[in-house]
Amino acid sequence: MAEQDLSNLLWAACGITKSKYGNVKSKRTAPSACNSQEICVYVLLAKGVFLYSEESHTLIEVAAADIREHIGTQKMMKSAPMGLVFVADLSRMTSPYLKNKEAQRFCAWVDTGYISQNVYLYCAAFGLGTVALSLVDRDELHQRMQLQEHEKIVLTQVVGYLP
Template identity: 70%
Template sequence: MKSAPVGLVYVADLSRMNGPMFRNEEAQRFCAWVDTGFISQNVYLYCASANLATAVLALIPRDDLGRLMGLKDHEKIVLTQVVGNHL
C-alpha cells in the first residue's frame, strides 16, 4: 500500500443501509462484503484490460487506518486494493 501508485480503501457506511434488505447489522455486513467483492472484481477486470497489476488486501490494521481516515463508528473498512504497474 505504501509503494503502490494507487491504494483503494472500500468503506461501507452502515447508516445508509436501510430498508427491508438490512434487517440487522449482520445483513448489512453481508451486503457490504458482497458489494465490495463486485466492485473489487470490476477493478481486477479493468486492470487486466489495461495491463495493470492489482491485489486485494484484507489483513490490514483497520482501526489505525480508520482513525487516519477520520471514519465514524458506522463507517466500516471492508477491503483495500492496490493498483500499480507489473514489476
C-alpha cells in the first residue's frame, strides 16, 4: 500500500482533529466514551507490526515479524496486504462511569465500531477494499503482538486495493 494512502487512512480512522491543550485531551476523528481514547490501532504489514501514534501521526515499530496470517481465521483474508488490529487499552478508561468491566467492554466495542466505519468510508471514497473480521484467534494474536494483559483485541480489519 502506498505510504500516502496508509497515512490518509490512519488519519481518517482516528487521527487528531484538535490538538490537546493544558489538561484537555486532543480530539480524534472518531468519538470515544468519556474521551478515553482507549482504542489503539495496530498496522500489520509484510515488514512487521506497527502501532499508529495519532499524536505524532507516525508508525512505531512493535515487531519485525510478518504476522498477517493471524489477522483472521478465514483463509482468503490472510493474503491481504495490510491488516488493522483495534486494541482496547483498558487502563485508559479511568472515568467513574467506566469502572466496571461490562461498561468498559461495551464502550470499547462501540468506539471500535466508529473507527472501523471511518476506515470503511475512507476505503469506499478512494477505491480500496476492506472487511472487518470478528473471527480471530485473539489469544494467539495477542501473544504475537506482545500485548499487555490490560490490552484487549476487539476487532481486526483487512485493507487492500480492489482489482
